[in-house]
Every structure is written in C-alpha cells, then in structure tokens.
Amino acid sequence: MNEAALHWPQRNPRVFLLVATVLWFGLYQTLQPASEALVAAMPVARDSHLGGALQFFLYDTPKVLMLLAGIVFVMGMVNSYFTPERTRALLAGRTEGVANAMAASLGVVTPFCSCSAVPLFIGFVQAGVPLGVTFSFLIAAPMVNEVALTLLFGLFGWKIALLYLGLGLSIAVVAGWVIGRLKMEAYLEDWVRDMPRVQAIAADVRMPLSERIGAGFASVRDIVGRVWPYILAGIAIGAAIHGYVPEAFMASIMGKDAWWSVPLAVVIGIPMYTNAAGVIPIVQALLAKGAALGTVLAFMMSVIALSLPEMVILRKVLKFRLIATFIGVVATGILIVGYVFNLVL
Amino acid sequence: MKDIKVLGTGCANCKATIALIEQVAKARQVEVKVEKVEELREIMGYGVMSTPGVVIDGKVVHAGGIPGRDKIEQWLAA
Numbered sequence: 001m002n003e004a005a006l007h008w009p010q011r012n013p014r015v016f017l018l019v020a021t022v023l024w025f026g027l028y029q030t031l032q033p034a035s036e037a038l039v040a041a042m043p044v045a046r047d048s049h050l051g052g053a054l055q056f057f058l059y060d061t062p063k064v065l066m067l068l069a070g071i072v073f074v075m076g077m078v079n080s081y082f083t084p085e086r087t088r089a090l091l092a093g094r095t096e097g098v099a100n101a102m103a104a105s106l107g108v109v110t111p112f113c114s115c116s117a118v119p120l121f122i123g124f125v126q127a128g129v130p131l132g133v134t135f136s137f138l139i140a141a142p143m144v145n146e147v148a149l150t151l152l153f154g155l156f157g158w159k160i161a162l163l164y165l166g167l168g169l170s171i172a173v174v175a176g177w178v179i180g181r182l183k184m185e186a187y188l189e190d191w192v193r194d195m196p197r198v199q200a201i202a203a204d205v206r207m208p209l210s211e212r213i214g215a216g217f218a219s220v221r222d223i224v225g226r227v228w229p230y231i232l233a234g235i236a237i238g239a240a241i242h243g244y245v246p247e248a249f250m251a252s253i254m255g256k257d258a259w260w261s262v263p264l265a266v267v268i269g270i271p272m273y274t275n276a277a278g279v280i281p282i283v284q285a286l287l288a289k290g291a292a293l294g295t296v297l298a299f300m301m302s303v304i305a306l307s308l309p310e311m312v313i314l315r316k317v318l319k320f321r322l323i324a325t326f327i328g329v330v331a332t333g334i335l336i337v338g339y340v341f342n343l344v345l
Numbered sequence: 346m347k348d349i350k351v352l353g354t355g356c357a358n359c360k361a362t363i364a365l366i367e368q369v370a371k372a373r374q375v376e377v378k379v380e381k382v383e384e385l386r387e388i389m390g391y392g393v394m395s396t397p398g399v400v401i402d403g404k405v406v407h408a409g410g411i412p413g414r415d416k417i418e419q420w421l422a423a
Binding site for chain 2: 083084085088111113115116118119120122123124126191195198218313316317
C-alpha cells in the first residue's frame with residue numbers, strides 16, 4: 001500500500017496533479033477557521049492583544065508555507081522546461097531592445113543559483129548574447145524570483161507582489177539596456193574576451209511529466225527546507241506587532257517625508273547579503289513600524305540584487321569599471337523605484 | 346579507477362556533491378579519485394554553465410544542482 005502510494009506520481013502523473021491541486025485548495029480553505037478554532041480552544045480572550053497575535057501567527061504561518069510549497073512546486077516543474085542552455089540559445093545573436101525584456105523574463109523562470117552567476121555570465125557572452133542582454137538576465141534572476149513574490153503576496157497582498165514584479169523587471173530591462181548602450185565590452189577581463197566563441201545549442205531533452213513532478217518535489221525540499229526559519233521569524237515579528245498598537249517609530253527615519261531615506265536604504269542594502277526569504281522579517285518589521293513602502297522595497301531590492309560577495313566573484317571576469325557601472329546603474333534604478341513609490345502611494 | 350572532477354566555485358552545493366559521490370563510491374566499493382575544480386577558466390573549458398558540474402573520465406555527465414543518488418550510482422556502475 002505504502003509502496004503503491006509512493007509510485008503513484010510516477011505511474012499516473014496527471015491524476016496525481018489533479019488530486020494534489022484539489023487537496024491543496026481544500027486544505028487552504030480550512031486554514032482560517034482552523035486557526036480561529038485553535039485560538040478559541042486556548043485560555044486567552046480572542047479580542048485581547050495576545051489572542052489577536054496568536055490567531056495571526058496560527059493563520060499566517062501555515063498559509064504562507066502552503067503558498068510557498070505550492071508555488072515552488074509549480075516553479076520547479078516550470079524550471080525543468082527552461083534550462084540555462086535553452087535560455088542561452090533563445091537569447092544568442094539577438095539585438096538589444098526586445099531581447100532585454102526577454103532576458104529579464106527568462107531570468108524569472110530559469111533555475112538560477114547565485115554561485116552559478118559567473119559561469120552563466122561567461123557562457124552567455126561566449127555564445128554571443130549581447131552584454132546588456134546578459135546583464136538584464138543577471139539582474140532579474142536573483143531579484144525577481146518565486147520566493148520573493150510568494151512571500152510578498154502571502155504577507156502583504158497581491159498588489160505589492162505585482163508591483164515588485166513589474167518594477168523588478170523594469171529595472172532589469174532598463175539597466176541592461178543602458179549597460180548595453182555604454183558599449184563596455186572592453187571592460188571584460190581579457191581572458192573572458194579571448195575565450196573561443198561557442199555555438200549556443202540546447203540539447204532537446206524530453207522529460208516525462210513524472211520526472212517534472214519529481215523536479216517539483218526536489219525544489220520544494222530544497223527551497224522550503226532552507227527558507228522556513230526566516231518565514232517563521234518574519235511572521236512572528238508580524239504577529240507581535242499585529243496584536244499590539246503599532247508605533248510610528250521608523251516613520252521619522254524611513255517615512256515618506258525623509259527624502260534621504262531611499263538612498264540610505266539602498267546603500268545599507270548593498271553590503272548586506274541574504275536571499276529573498278532572509279530579508280522578509282526585516283521588511284515586515286520596517287513596514288509595521290511606519291517606514292514608507294517605497295523605501296522598504298528599495299531596501300529589499302538592494303539587498304537581493306546587489307551583494308558584495310557576488311561583486312567579488314564578478315571581479316574575476318569584469319574589470320573594475322564595468323562592475324562600478326553595473327552597481328551604479330542598478331542602484332539608480334532602485335532609487336527611482338523607491339522615490340516613485342513614495343510619491344504615488 | 347574512475348577519475349571524477351566536480352566543477353564549481355566552492356559553493357555549498359559543490360561540497361555536498363563531492364560528499365555524496367564519495368559516500369556512494371564507498372558504499373558500492375568503487376575506487377574513485379574525486380577532484381575539485383574551482384578555477385573559473387578550467388570550469389568554462391568544459392562548457393558548463395551551471396554549477397556544480399560533474400566530469401567523469403573527461404566527459405561532462407551533469408551540470409546544475411546536486412545530482413541525485415540514483416544518478417551517481419549509474420555513473421559508478423558504468
């Protein structure tokens with residue numbers, strides 16, 4: 001029986017996906033009443049601060065974890081269609097412009113690990129992907145990813161998630177395009193420029209649906225297994241603030257009226273190095289304490305997209321001037337996003 | 346004896362890959378020589394874009410992510 005259950009996704013992948021989807025939605029619907037019931041069973045008053053905080057924590061934790069598991073699973077399957085080799089073949093030899101937008105979008109769906117950033121970079125350039133297009137990919141891939149979007153959606157709602165997606169992609173497209181216009185090919189390290197050109201060929205790997213499901217499970221194990229402590233911390237902070245009266249502590253430092261708060265957020269974010277999940281608890285705390293949304297999003301983008309360790313590795317393939325340009329262009333983009341946000345909202 | 350090279354710039358996944366290969370080799374009593382390749386130029390020479398990559402007797406058999414246990418067993422059995 002157990003054996004049969006284990007091999008079920010392999011034998012009947014379509015049926016498995018259908019049943020898993022129905023179960024997922026069913027379970028998701030029960031989270032709200034279940035959390036209320038749990039709090040009611042506890043010896044605390046529901047309308048007290050503690051009761052409110054407990055209900056928030058008991059509802060948000062499984063909600064965000066379920067959302068994350070579901071979306072990471074789907075993205076794991078989607079990722080199996082977009083190998084880096086395939087993405088490179090799609091981008092090679094294209095002219096800039098539309099290709100920047102393509103590269104940024106592909107950056108979202110191509111599996112990407114920050115330790116692969118440099119080999120990927122060289123591989124792209126070697127196959128004739130224009131430098132600016134390569135940068136569009138390299139900026140979007142870490143910044144706009146399913147973990148960041150899911151957490152923003154789960155904790156702050158779909159509007160903020162959608163804004164982050166749109167603005168992140170815009171920064172990647174425009175920054176890549178600007179770097180392309182600056183014609184900085186001469187600032188690649190010499191050995192990179194002298195590498196033999198390669199043809200971008202993507203082997204057409206046919207993968208059965210059952211294997212894609214396996215890839216989905218693998219990424220859930222990997223990603224959710226890695227980020228859940230950060231999420232718990234983020235929700236705990238949110239719950240603590242939720243139940244009690246929010247102070248406007250940060251409003252004076254990081255509020256809308258402080259013009260210098262956005263550049264400060266970006267500058268503080270650059271040396272910080274963490275993934276999208278790690279920054280969420282901080283974002284949660286800042287927002288709740290009255291920091292302006294644009295400032296907080298600028299901070300989050302800066303932490304994820306620009307990191308000192310990555311620059312150190314990139315230095316092996318880029319000359320200093322190109323790295324400085326890269327940081328400058330992306331930081332300017334983030335800055336504009338922060339200001340526009342604070343102005344509009 | 347199999348000559349195995351693990352390509353990667355020294356991230357956690359690369360270390361995990363090496364550990365896993367050595368573990369499987371020990372369990373199956375296959376003699377292997379596992380070598381870590383961290384020099385970017387050399388990694389690119391194999392045409393690998395996503396790390397960790399695995400090269401067995403000069404042939405790239407894997408790129409991107411930690412390989413599955415069953416995959417490693419296949420390589421060692423061949």
